[in-house]
Amino acid sequence: MFVLVNLKAYDADPVEVASAAADVDAESDTDVAIAPQTADLAAVADTGAETWAQHTSPVESGSHTGQPLAEGLARNGAVGTLINHSERRLSLADIDGAIAAAERAGLETVVCANNPHQIAAVAALGPDAVAIEPPELIGTGTPVSQADPAIVRDAVEAAESVDPDIDVYCGAGISTAADVEAAADLGADGVLLASGVAKADDPATALQELIQ
Numbered sequence: 622m623f624v625l626v627n628l629k630a631y632d633a634d635p636v637e638v639a640s641a642a643a644d645v646d647a648e649s650d651t652d653v654a655i656a657p658q659t660a661d662l663a664a665v666a667d668t669g670a671e672t673w674a675q676h677t678s679p680v681e682s683g684s685h686t687g688q689p690l691a692e693g694l695a696r697n698g699a700v701g702t703l704i705n706h707s708e709r710r711l712s713l714a715d716i717d718g719a720i721a722a723a724e725r726a727g728l729e730t731v732v733c734a735n736n737p738h739q740i741a742a743v744a745a746l747g748p749d750a751v752a753i754e755p756p757e758l759i760g761t762g763t764p765v766s767q768a769d770p771a772i773v774r775d776a777v778e779a780a781e782s783v784d785p786d787i788d789v790y791c792g793a794g795i796s797t798a799a800d801v802e803a804a805a806d807l808g809a810d811g812v813l814l815a816s817g818v819a820k821a822d823d824p825a826t827a828l829q830e831l832i833q
């Protein structure tokens with residue numbers, strides 16, 4: 622199982638959470654990765670935790686301002702990137718461009734989508750993985766596996782109908798070990814989560830409990 626913790630723009634100490642992630646990753650069968658703010662990529666990567674970017678721009682090196690260039694993310698320790706997160710939506714053309722940019726820089730790609738129809742559409746663009754996240758459940762603490770299990774099953778089916786080898790993650794409201802297990806039971810290869818760790822009083826302990 623793959624657990625990708627998106628720190629979004631929360632106040633959690635990225636180095637503290639990443640250090641806990643590196644420990645948990647080493648001590649368990651679960652692969653844990655952290656997606657911090659772009660400015661914190663290098664510090665997080667220095668902890669030894671698998672480090673992901675929250676967004677990659679589709680641009681190539683050149684005259685662009687405020688666009689995180691894939692090569693710059695990789696140079697600062699990112700090994701993968703989210704694309705088209707619900708809070709950072711892109712056009713289909715830009716999703717395609719961002720996947721190409723990430724591949725150019727050697728970054729793994731997870732493209733997010735709202736529903737199974739979008740999952741099929743973005744799976745056709747050839748990312749390494751897709752993530753189903755109903756936006757209305759994000760940050761609620763109610764896991765998608767409980768609120769809408771069919772959407773996870775349908776997303777897995779939609780993705781596999783396009784590419785049998787693609788990984789499918791699910792996210793929104795996941796905050797406990799039972800939620801992670803429920804996602805696996807529905808066919809997900811991993812989970813994407815944020816507030817359950819980043820907004821916890823003790824994010825490092827919350828992450829440890831979630832995995833153990």
Ligand SMILES: O=C[C@H](O)COP(=O)(O)O
Nearest residue numbers: 627759760794814815816
């Ligand atoms: O990137 C993470 C997802 O948007 C899920 O967020 P959440 O765990 O706070 O619901």
